[in-house]
Amino acid sequence: MAELVQVIVDVPTMQTNRPYTYRVPEHLERQVQPGMRVMVPFGRGSREVQGFVVAVDQPGEFDGDLKDLAGVMDLSPVLNDELLKLAGWLADQTYAFKITAFYTMLPSLLKAQTTRLVRLVDEVDEQTRLALFADQDELDLAKVQTDPLALSQLMRLRRAGKVVIDYRVHDRARAKQITTITPTLSFDDYEGERLGVLKNAHAQRNLLDYLQSLAGKTVPLKQAQEESGLSAATFTTGAKRGWLKKGQAEVYRDPSGALPTSPTAPPTLNQEQAQAVKRINQATDQRTAETFLLQGVTGSGKTEVYLRAIERALANGRSALMLVPEISLTPQIVSRVRGRFGKQVAVLHSGLSNGERYDEWRRIKRGEAKVVVGARSAVFAPLDNVGLIIMDEEHESSYKQDDAPRYHARNVAKWRAAYHHAPLVLGSATPSLESRARAATGLYHRLTLLHRVNQRPLPPIQVVDMKREVQARGETNYSLPLLNLLTDRLNKGQQSILMLNRRGFSSFVMCRDCGYVPKCPNCDISLTLHMDSRSLKCHYCGHEERIPNTCPNCQGHRIRYYGTGTEKAVAELQTYLPTARIIRMDVDTTRRKGMHEKLLTKFGNHEADILLGTQMIAKGLDFPGVTLVGVLNADTGLDLPDFRSSERTFDLLAQVAGRAGRADEAGQVVIQTFNPDNYVIQLARAHDYERFFVQEMNLRKLGAYPPYYYTVRVMGSHPDEQMAARVMQAVRQELVGQLDSQTIILGPTPRAIARLKNRYYYQIVIKYRHDPALHARLTAIMEGAQQQFDRETQVMIDPDPQYFL
Structure with missing residues (x-):
């Protein structure tokens, strides 16, 4: 009676959610587990394709002609039982195929074309070493993945902790290795060696002293050099003389290593915070999958509530997951979470390299990290025994995946919270209408933080009618009231944040003679001007071309730039305020790895006076020195043909306004608009989310839109x-x-x-x-x-x- 497995196969041309049955080769019986990746013959030509084992059947009689597994790609499951169940639910709810859901949950190193290396990490008998590794320390798994006997031996070695599997892609990302040294002699033997060393060979004598101090302990070579003050060459000499043995050890890449990790003391909670923490902790202790909507004004201390709730989950021996909507928020949030929970914290977001993401994923999977902070895809982190899930800025549209599977992280978080009997906390100053409506009907438990922790009021908002400014001064990004306030802040040594919801230099280029606008040859949109590269770019497909000197349509020379972007806004501001130090923050300036963190750190260290950027600077940032916030173009997105455009505009204005006056100094906000009487602008000026909620809900009901439909x-x-x-x-x-x-x-x-x-x-x-x-x-x-x-x-x-x- 053969053991059978059910496999979801990866056939891009004809995907299906139906599993196929395969027979397990005799040597692999009772070793193949659900969640492993396998190679299977598929179709009439029996071409080999990849698949995931989703079930192992009990051995039974089967009269049909079954094919055997061609090979096993993993020595242990890469997806646990929870994630396998979640993938089935996800595929069904989002109208996707299970194979797509499986890949969504895994780091890129497990999805890309990789070399899978099995490495020896402990002693094995000589016969096994020669048979499997040919006296080497590592083995390419692909060479034996179709050999059931070899796979069976490797699986036993993995369970015994004698081998690990690494994944190496073409960019050479793999488990990071460091050189170590281990003393090979006893204390007395080193004394004997000292007799044979020349008296003037000071480095070698110092090496012997250092090796004696280690008492047989293995340490990284770099650490040994720092502690002993000796060169790498001296340690190489010591290895040649048999005093020490060099080896290799795996270390994790630390994507947040530059962030401060010194412990921070928790501040005293105010009454509102304490009440919220108490209610969440009750659900954590009772293991109830209750959903809380934590609605708190900007600066009300929602993050401290999160940290206290995480602390209780960890005290109960459970893990915690915290989601943030933007990569740009991650450095500041991670700094605070690591300051409280240290090395227990792992980070997952798209800004990490393949190797960093792989290392963080393994730390989580191995149970070495108990707290995960990350963007949307971190909702699939392979945590066990989850005790709390937090979703900060829950209203953000970036929590929705644009490609298959088209999931919303909030729905996935609800599923996982129910699976683990854990509370889910949705936090926002401006909750989505769907979440606020659910709180109104009692489906969510609403917790409110109505006051800022520093007891300061929300900053006053001044609305500037740009129609009058343009009539008086011509086309400009900056009104006189905003320029006067910026000058005042510069004179006082205070900082300002300016938001422009568009990147690039100018919206588009147009010929003043015939009206021709250069468009993308692949998409029905105009190209955006970028002066740093002196080119026109499509922000959808990436097409790029040179700025025309003459019009391709009429051969005229009156090519002009229209609209504005962050580049142009910075250039104009520099003419008004030539001494101001300005940091520009948009997709173009943060494209390189680590630039989010570098720019924000620079601004946080007061190395700049003004931070000008797109909506990525509107949310979550906490800089005590910021006393002025300006919104250069509040109308962007307000009248888009989309039923959520008003809600998004209100959210953005409320969030960016909340960046001002978060410390001792009072803050002020200026909103520039061509539509000062619009109800969204007026309610944002009044900081009146509740009235906006009522008015927008009435409009949604009339239009038969969510949350009514x-x-x-x-x-x-x-x-x-x-x-x-x-x-x-x-x-x-x-x-x-x-x-x-x-x-x-x-x-x-x-x-x-x-x-x-x-x-x-x-x-x-x-x-x-x-x-x-x-x-x-x-x-x-x-x-x-x-x-x-x-x-x-x-x-x-x-x-x-x-x-x-």
């Missing part, structure tokens, strides 16, 4: 526009008459930006309250699209879309 976007794309339209018309036909009579189907219509990367996009928007038939119909559409349409067709289903653009 659920929404799904079905989008089809094809290189040929007519084919894209026909595909979506066929999808509509599969829905009409099959759904609840109250369900609304809109479209198909072209997407707002109809062409991207040489593909045309058409979409259908579905709005519903309760429709039992919808999920099954959409699942059938997803699975049937591969057979129904040609290979150039892509059909994407996005539940709860954040944008309809």
Whole structure:
């Protein structure tokens, strides 16, 4: 009776959520586990493909012709039982394939084309070493992954802790190694060696002294050099004379190593904070999967509430997960969390190198890190026994994944909290309307922090009508009130933050003679001017070209720049304030690894007077020296054809305003707008989230939008526009008459930006309250699209879309 396993295979041209049954070779029986990656023969030609074991069947009789596993890619599971269950739920809820969900949960080193190296880390018998490793210290697993006997031996060695597996990709990312030294002689033997050393050989005598002090302990060579003051050459001499043995040891890369890790003392909580902590800790102690909405004004001390709640989870012997929406927030948050919990903290976000992310993932998987801080994908961190999940700035749209599986981190966090019987804390000064509505109906437990911890009021907000400024002074990014306040802050040695929600130098280039605007050849959008590279770039597909000297359409020479961007805003500000030290922070200046942290550290050290950037500077940053915040263009995004545009604008204005006056000095905010009477601007000026919530909810109800209705976007794309339209018309036909009579189907219509990367996009928007038939119909559409349409067709289903653009 053969042992059988169920495998989800990775076949990009024809994906399926149905597992295939394979037989386990005899030597591997009872060693293959769910969550391992395997190689299997697939199809009539029996080509080898990768797959994930999702179940191991009990041995039984089977009359059919089953194929054997071709090989095992891991010596232990890379996905635990929880993540396997989560992947099944994720694929079902987001209309994705399980194989995509599996890869989403793993670090890049386990997804890329890698060399898998099995390394000896302990002594094994000579016969085994020769048979498997040919007297080497490491073995390429690919060479034996189809050899069941060798795999069986390696699995036993791994369980005994004698081997580990590393992953090396083409950029040579792998487990980091350092050189170590180990004394080989006893204290008395070193005394005997000293007799044979020349009296003037001071370095060798000092080496003998140092080796005696180690008492047989292994230390890194670098540490030994620092402690002894001896050169690497002296240690090499010692190795040749048999006084010490050099070796290799694995160390973790530390992505936050530059951040301060000295312990910090917790401050005294105010009454509001103490009440919130008490309520969350009760749920932690009782192991109840309760969802809390922590609604606190900016500067009210939400982070300290998080830290106290994490402390209780750790005290209960459990782990904690904290999500933040932006990489730019991570350095400051990690600094505070590590200051409280030290090396127990791991960091996961897209700004890490492959090697750093792999090391952090292994620390978490091995249970060496109990607290994880990270952006959206950190919600899949392989933590065991989770006692608390925190989602800071829960309203942020960056928590929603744009590509398959199109998950929202909030929903995944809820699933994991329920699985572990742990509380989920959603924190924000401006909660999403969906979360605030759930709190109003009692689905979430609402906790409020209505006052700033320093007892200072929220900063007054001055709204400047830019129509009058432009009429009086011409086109400009800076009103006189804002320039006067900036000058005042410079004179006082205080700092300012300016937000412009656009990067680059200028929005677009246009010919003043014929109106020609250079557009991307691959996308239906104008190109953005970048003066640092003197080029026009597409921010969607990456196309880049030179700035034209003459108009390609009429050959005219009146090429002019319109709109504004961060580059242009900095250049203009420098003309008004020539002595000001300005840091520009946007996607272009933070593209290089570590630049977020470097720029923020520089600003935090008062090496600059003004921080000017895009919305990445609006959230979570805490700089005591900032007393002025200016919003240069509050109208950006306000009138976009998207039902969430008002909510996003209010959130952004409230968040950036909260960066001012967070310490002893009073703060002030200036919002520049061409629409000063707009209700969003006026309610943001009044810091009145509750009135905004009521007014926006009324508008959502009239428009049949969330949270009154659920929404799904079905989008089809094809290189040929007519084919894209026909595909979506066929999808509509599969829905009409099959759904609840109250369900609304809109479209198909072209997407707002109809062409991207040489593909045309058409979409259908579905709005519903309760429709039992919808999920099954959409699942059938997803699975049937591969057979129904040609290979150039892509059909994407996005539940709860954040944008309809």
